[in-house]
Amino acid sequence: MSATAAGSRSLAGAVDELLGRPVRMRSLALLRVFVGPIVLLHLQPFLSDSLDGRIYSDAFYEPYAAWYPELPRGVYVALLWLAAVAAIFMSLGFLTWLATATTFAIVAYNLFLSTTHFHNNRAYLCIVLGVLAVAPCGRELSLDALIRRRRGLPPLDPRAPAWPLWLLRFECSIVYGASGMSKLLDPDWFGGTVPWMRAVQSRDELGALPSWVISILTNRDLYTGAAKFIVLTELFIACGLWWRGTRYAAVWVAVIFHVSIQASASVQVFSVLGIAVLVIWAVPSTRDRVLFVDERRLALVRGLDWLARFRVEPGSHLEVIDRDGTSLRGRPAAVLVLSRLPLTAWFALPALLLPAVRRARRA
């Protein structure tokens, strides 16, 4: 056997091991909870039109393929409403697999009905739903798990092969990477012409700002640098998410990126979906840190620990035992805890750079 053949076989083995390794599906379960309302937001214009008696085929539309099946009006409208109900069930974790698969199937069917339905945010939503439909993400944070417990049945193993998580991480990274790369390869974008012209075209929307601000915002020279900053930001998010050393910075930047896009452009559900999907970058193991906290804050911390990062125990003072056995107390412990809770992470992550916190974590 040649060295090349042995090498490729060991690489395939390593990839198989990575894809098949059982990991906790907690982050996908949490994402499933978030995605239900996002699907409702996505469906809202279609449902609203259906209430007014209109559907896509009443006006200009363009099928991707002549063979793509189109349903009778009543069936199509019923499917849209079924998707809305399924999305609610998916979020609650009731008949989770069936609800998620149904939501995915209908959203995907509707997306491919017409080229006019296609937008990047909808494509991303479709991908996310597809991954959730194949991942066993209803075994926790779900009514299914609660019902099982009430019936006295043992809980299902919350771990599953990691491949859906890797696949979604790939897609998440690709969204930023493809966008950044397309701008990098376009001289008009990377040189600043496109963002400068968009600013000039949006001058009317800047009308409330002082004239000197508008003058700065529409100055072409500003965009020579800003364009490169935007492109590098997207590429940094795409790459930075993959390494532990840069992951938190990439998540932090990604949140600002989405908030600023939401404030400056009409992107439907892209921002909220983009931020929600960031939870999949949490390490897929749970309760591997111990947190001692006084009784009064016990319920609060447990209630906010959506990704189950901590085994929370009552204690006389705040203390965290990290994965490597390092003990943190006081302010460094508080910063670490807040940086690992989804609701507070964005605010607390920069504090991890404080010298006192870094010293305590190294100790």
Next chain:
Amino acid sequence: MRVVGRRAVVVGVVCAQLAFIAAGYWSDHKTFAFQMFPEASTWRADVVRVTSDGRRVPVSKPWAGYHWDELVPDSALTYPASRHHADAGLANQLAFLRSALDYVARNTPCDHETRYLEATVTSWHNDDPPRIEVFRSHVR
């Protein structure tokens, strides 16, 4: 078997995604290519119906019970005479315009005088000089 299936699914999705991204660089509809805010290009068009006796009637005037803005609602195509930003790029926007002309030609059965629809399009690709093109629907 499970390992092979898993590997096939992951490799299939990754390859398909990369293919979509590559295809996005030359296709009009950049499906799953995630090219966001690609251009600052703008466009406008004079859209007319060319009748069998040779008249050129703007579609902004209703005809045979049809209204352009009802046939082509909810997008920049509704008011083509105004200059619009091409949100997803010029190629994408003009592909929609061509399809819209065909759609209207095909879905106006009570109109017995129009032979085809024609759009005279002026487009500005970013800060390039304007370009004028003429698109026609199929002949009815």
